[in-house]
Amino acid sequence: MKTRTIFIAAAAIALNLTLGKFASVLTLPVYIDCIGTVLAAALLPLLPAVTVGLGTSLLAGVIVNPFYPPYAATQAAIAMVAYGLSRTGAFKRWWTALLGGYVIALTAVVVSAPVTVLLFGGVTQSGTTAINAVFLAAGKSVWQSVLRGSFIIESIDKPTAAIITFLVLRRLPSYLKPAERLTANRQDAPTTQPTADA
Amino acid sequence: MHNSDDKSCSIPAGAALIWTIGTMATGAAISGPRASAWLALLTCAAAAVLTNGVGVLATICRVTLPLAAGLLVVHGVVNPSFPSTVTWFGWFHLRESGLSYAVTLSGRLCIIAAGLLLWRYTKRTHVLAFFQSIGIPTRALCMLAIAGTSLSLFASRGRAVQLAQQARGLDLKATLLARFVALPRLVVPVVTASLIDAEHRGVLMEHRGFGRQGLVLPDRWTATAPATTVSKVLIALLPPIAAVAVRCLQ
Numbered sequence: 001m002k003t004r005t006i007f008i009a010a011a012a013i014a015l016n017l018t019l020g021k022f023a024s025v026l027t028l029p030v031y032i033d034c035i036g037t038v039l040a041a042a043l044l045p046l047l048p049a050v051t052v053g054l055g056t057s058l059l060a061g062v063i064v065n066p067f068y069p070p071y072a073a074t075q076a077a078i079a080m081v082a083y084g085l086s087r088t089g090a091f092k093r094w095w096t097a098l099l100g101g102y103v104i105a106l107t108a109v110v111v112s113a114p115v116t117v118l119l120f121g122g123v124t125q126s127g128t129t130a131i132n133a134v135f136l137a138a139g140k141s142v143w144q145s146v147l148r149g150s151f152i153i154e155s156i157d158k159p160t161a162a163i164i165t166f167l168v169l170r171r172l173p174s175y176l177k178p179a180e181r182l183t184a185n186r187q188d189a190p191t192t193q194p195t196a197d198a
Numbered sequence: 199m200h201n202s203d204d205k206s207c208s209i210p211a212g213a214a215l216i217w218t219i220g221t222m223a224t225g226a227a228i229s230g231p232r233a234s235a236w237l238a239l240l241t242c243a244a245a246a247v248l249t250n251g252v253g254v255l256a257t258i259c260r261v262t263l264p265l266a267a268g269l270l271v272v273h274g275v276v277n278p279s280f281p282s283t284v285t286w287f288g289w290f291h292l293r294e295s296g297l298s299y300a301v302t303l304s305g306r307l308c309i310i311a312a313g314l315l316l317w318r319y320t321k322r323t324h325v326l327a328f329f330q331s332i333g334i335p336t337r338a339l340c341m342l343a344i345a346g347t348s349l350s351l352f353a354s355r356g357r358a359v360q361l362a363q364q365a366r367g368l369d370l371k372a373t374l375l376a377r378f379v380a381l382p383r384l385v386v387p388v389v390t391a392s393l394i395d396a397e398h399r400g401v402l403m404e405h406r407g408f409g410r411q412g413l414v415l416p417d418r419w420t421a422t423a424p425a426t427t428v429s430k431v432l433i434a435l436l437p438p439i440a441a442v443a444v445r446c447l448q
Contacts, residue, residue: 003400003408004400006337006341007396007400007403009345010341010345010348010396011348011392012393013341014345014346014348014349014352015352015392018349018352018356018388019385019389022356022381022385023381026377026381027370028377028378028381032381032385039389043393048341051341055338055345058342059342061314062314062317062318063349066261066313066314067261119303119307119310120265121269121272121299121303123268123272124265129268132272139278142277160381164385164386167386168386168390168393
């Protein structure tokens with residue numbers, strides 16, 4: 001793993017853990033805790049991208065909430081799917097990014113459902129729990145309720161993350177984008193721009 | 199995972215890992231509300247003793263009680279797959295088996311929370327040194343360490359962007375659709391600036407020789423003794439031992 005990859009991956013982990021505050025500031029029904037993972041998948045090789053997902057869950061488990069680590073597999077799956085999507089050009093147009101967001105949402109629902117049902121009994125975030133309870137009261141099983149309730153929330157959250165990834169990738173300088181990163185000699189890359197804390 | 203020099207609440211990383219694995223195995227093996235409640239109480243008490251204080255108990259309650267309340271309502275009242283034992287007003291059902299299930303799960307969550315919260319009482323440098331000694335790649339550890347130290351920087355950058363956008367007319371109490379549209383105005387500048395900054399730092403560190411001959415942790419990171427073979431074997435054997443012990447006790 002190159003030094004620059006380590007720093008970008010670390011930034012992606014930190015973004016995963018800090019961007020959620022914007023959703024709470026705007027009181028939106030999303031978590032946006034996977035933008036860093038999706039971006040890492042778009043900018044870095046597969047292994048660092050998966051490490052970003054796993055690292056986010058572990059670090060969040062220590063810093064934010066101890067119930068994050070059980071969902072580490074979800075973050076890893078998101079990284080793998082987003083990596084595949086980015087290599088097929090899904091984040092080059094807004095509508096393919098939106099469709100890709102739904103694919104990521106479906107993956108996240110399927111991978112996280114066993115953890116939500118078996119470990120948490122179908123109860124996690126307050127909003128999702130309320131939707132799950134409605135489905136349960138309507139006579140659905142716990143599995144059906146969790147799958148449906150999670151998909152409702154994830155179908156808002158993950159496409160939002162994918163659209164933001166598309167917007168960020170459009171605004172990033174060319175030397176940070178995957179195609180340019182693969183070339184060995186970068187012409188426009190910064191050489192030394194010392195920051196105050198570097 | 200804190201970085202202070204306060205020795206009073208510093209737990210060795212190896213002990214924290216053994217504790218976490220043991221509690222996870224206990225949580226996985228547990229069944230029945232009575233055993234779950236007792237083991238949760240014992241685990242919380244042990245966590246309080248290990249951390250030399252009751253602060254950990256407050257944190258366990260803060261993260262577990264909302265989930266426990268949700269479980270009690272969802273399975274003890276709402277979930278029709280559990281038979282109703284008491285009915286009030288013709289519509290309010292109390293489900294005894296659902297309540298038992300909720301108590302079992304709540305106890306398990308309490309044990310898991312106690313298992314993971316102990317890491318907040320370890321020293322960051324010792325944790326990194328310990329994980330390096332048991333074979334975790336140094337680059338992955340560096341990634342986590344850099345991410346952990348970047349959090350406050352990113353949070354302050356996010357706050358600055360939020361204030362700037364509010365000064366430009368961003369309304370935090372607009373309609374739901376308007377707030378959704380406003381989200382990229384807050385997130386995109388923070389993400390873009392953070393990634394460019396990370397790239398610059400990476401280039402800078404690369405030019406300084408970081409990682410050229412393999413990553414070597416500074417001396418202050420390797421202050422603790424590396425994991426011994428005995429502790430590695432103990433870590434590996436702990437899950438089945440704890441699981442069998444819990445099953446035998448129930």
